Amino acid sequence: MRSRHHDIADDLRQQIAKGGIQPSERLPSEADLADRYEVSAVTLRRALAVLQSEGLVEKIHGKGNFVRRPHRKILYVGGWGTLDPWTAAEPALRVTVRSTTVPAQAQLTNLLKVPTGSPIVETTCISHEGESPHGLARIYMPRDLVPAGVLDDDFPCREAVTRFAVLGPPPAALREKVRARPPTLDEASALRIGHASVVLSITRIATDSTGRVVEATLLAFPGDRVDAVFTTHHVTDERQTQG
Amino acid sequence: MRSRHHDIADDLRQQIAKGGIQPSERLPSEADLADRYEVSAVTLRRALAVLQSEGLVEKIHGKGNFVRRPHRKILYVGGWGTLDPWTAAEPALRVTVRSTTVPAQAQLTNLLKVPTGSPIVETTCISHEGESPHGLARIYMPRDLVPAGVLDDDFPCREAVTRFAVLGPPPAALREKVRARPPTLDEASALRIGHASVVLSITRIATDSTGRVVEATLLAFPGDRVDAVFTTHHVTDERQTQG
DNA sequence: CAGTGGTCTAGACCACGAA
DNA sequence: TCGTGGTCTAGACCACTGT
Known part of the structure; x- marks a missing residue:
């Protein structure tokens, strides 16, 4: 049972992995992403929460969502x-x-x-x-x-x-x-x-x-x-x- | 800045600690709790998510939210x-x-x-x-x-x-x-x-x-x-x- | 100030479990 | 079938950051 926010998280994860969005670069604003994926803001934020808990994305209030550098473990x-x-x-x-x-x-x-x-x-x-x-x-x-x-x-x-x-x-x-x-x-x-x-x-x-x-x-x-x-x-x- | 769902989580946590709700007992339905706290369903669910991540509450789809027995670690x-x-x-x-x-x-x-x-x-x-x-x-x-x-x-x-x-x-x-x-x-x-x-x-x-x-x-x-x-x-x- | 994320709402619809 | 939780929406308002 796939949910929409998981699909979006997968898509963003893949874009980051393929280098479409570079490390330390800002993602489009949540409003823009919500438009692009045709989902509500809440759903898009859930997708970002997944990526954040994986350490791929860092959210900074008032500034945006940033791709984290792939630190070695x-x-x-x-x-x-x-x-x-x-x-x-x-x-x-x-x-x-x-x-x-x-x-x-x-x-x-x-x-x-x-x-x-x-x-x-x-x-x-x-x-x-x-x-x-x-x-x-x-x-x-x-x-x-x-x-x-x-x-x-x-x-x-x-x-x-x-x-x-x-x-x-x-x-x-x-x-x-x-x-x-x-x-x-x-x-x-x-x-x-x-x-x-x-x-x-x-x-x-x-x-x-x-x-x-x-x-x-x-x-x-x-x-x-x-x-x-x-x-x-x-x-x-x-x-x-x-x- | 305290958010409403954290306050609700604190309140429920305290009720559980004081024994107001016994282990393995079911909580009131999310709709009821949302009414009681005068919040939306989404906000109430966020509060429950906090308790769930602490292991205090187990959610079972279609049945309800249950207080978990305080298993020893x-x-x-x-x-x-x-x-x-x-x-x-x-x-x-x-x-x-x-x-x-x-x-x-x-x-x-x-x-x-x-x-x-x-x-x-x-x-x-x-x-x-x-x-x-x-x-x-x-x-x-x-x-x-x-x-x-x-x-x-x-x-x-x-x-x-x-x-x-x-x-x-x-x-x-x-x-x-x-x-x-x-x-x-x-x-x-x-x-x-x-x-x-x-x-x-x-x-x-x-x-x-x-x-x-x-x-x-x-x-x-x-x-x-x-x-x-x-x-x-x-x-x-x-x-x-x-x- | 404008642009961003953070929280919340009221309501819709879907999926699961027990009768 | 009914009551439950799970997901999603469209929109409101607040808080933070930079100009």
Whole structure:
């Protein structure tokens, strides 16, 4: 049972794929497109919503609908808490960082396993590639475990943050819980994605050899830009090559 | 700027939370709700779409909108390719399985690293808990590697499939690529979720000790019902980095 | 200001499910 | 058949962006 807005989405998708509309170029206005396809504005907007949720189109209120550049997919590599080396080496990456100290409350006491009110350093990072943000991290560490320099304005850990890596020394164990969900209102605006979009959310708990939680991180990635990959080797001595 | 349909979604969400509408109970018809809130049908449907994407409400065409039971979150445990033991032991789980043999084509030749046209056994599994499906698996194995019994109608591997486990012998390595994306049309109908919902998609590649791909599985879970968890212990990992 | 997208309406018609 | 949700329309009004 094909619906009209899906047909239109398919047609536009194909036009974009064939290069009829170039990346970062503006689509005709919704009114024009509605005329062209002989549908109502609402139906045409549904078609665009499909493309937006696929990450093909970016809507900007008051300006128009724009074809997004076909970013290559970024890989978050599980187990090490980092983007893949190619991505991390990308010079176009910019990071916005802000650190504050807050007292531990409800969710944080659970994640970090600390008493309520403990001083916690919250570090918020938004990573951009060119214009489009591709990652949001909220890192929480007990204040006494924060490596020197993280609280500086200069922030020498910038490189680690760019890769969304664990900030402190390598932890003994990492537990990464992966969710797929719609963005919160904050995330939708921070990541510049629609409210109907999809977020890959990773809650990462790093513990040291004594079992103490040294870092809890809430990562949010636009689903259309980032995948996460996890590799497990059940035979310890075996070396596998991967493509 | 709050929109009317968000306010309505908030109101309904609160009513559900307070127990004003019980789980598995039907909401008033959309026409009634539209009257009650004094909005148009379209606006009311947008409000319901919000709740549906949060997994609070299940829409059934021709029957109504139903409050979903607050299922506990199911855990897919990475590295072993299985649901967590509690879930897997759940007696209410039912599985629908269908196996066919197909020749390898485009995507499959890549995933399985086999020549085009190789005989591949495709096994499709849908797992239900009560009424609601909570997982869809498409398992591909080279025909000569399929364990005896998988192709039987009786299907003794049913238990393994219930957990979405790897069907054959334990592989040497697993590579699991996790995506968050909107459902395909097939998945939306198979999983009984809206087209605007969110799917946690896992592409799982299992290789034996020689590096041969023994199984490729495409898993799709409703984002609101399933999380995936991956645990890494760097202590037992000899390749820990210094620096 | 004009042009754009964002929300909403009142009503039509279609598709599904249960009697 | 009837009540339900699913799609679509034509038009109104608001909010944002640039001039």
